[in-house]
Amino acid sequence: EVQLVESGGGLVQPGRSLKLSCVASGFTFNNYWMTWIRQAPGKGLEWVASITNTGGSTYYPDSVKGRFTISRDNAKSTLYLQMNSLRSEDTATYYCTRGLQWFDYWGQGVMVTVSS
């Protein structure tokens, strides 16, 4: 059974940093692109970052480029999201997902609240 389990969320002040983790199981992790998607409270879904199966290339929208870094450790089947210079508009539930084009498996999500 495919499982994606996120951790690392919480309350953080504006301008500070936070690192999310996602442990994958039930599939060959190093065969798949992985993606972070977020959802602000009561809002829609927003793509945050993607990484190739080898970790050799990463992709970001303008809203987080230069502040967020996606990475992976294939030996540990773990995906990461380093979030720096956090803003109030980054407040959201962050989902770890599997996929290159569509996203077929999602974690349960981890809440990040940016507030003073």
Place this chain on the structure above:
Amino acid sequence: DIQMTQSPSLLSASVGDRVTLSCKASQSIYNSLAWYQQKLGEAPKLLIYDANSLQTGIPSRFSGSGSGTDYTLTISSLQPEDVATYFCQKYYSGYTFGAGTKLELK
């Protein structure tokens, strides 16, 4: 940037109804479209990819159609467990989600 517009934003229907949800792109996305179902308090679930391919394990009452800029998700006979918000997502030239259609029982 290609914008994705879903309509209606809220839809009320009865059990057994045929339900149609719309997703329109601001330019052609060449069938690069997925549909997701999100129930309250849960993560989204993939229903359809490549505009009309049913994800494994999804009931056959769900179907997708369309081409170019206009796409549709159809539920052939609405069931109580289908109450959810439905999102479309394009993956041609980047990833963008629609704002969602909330489906409720009448």
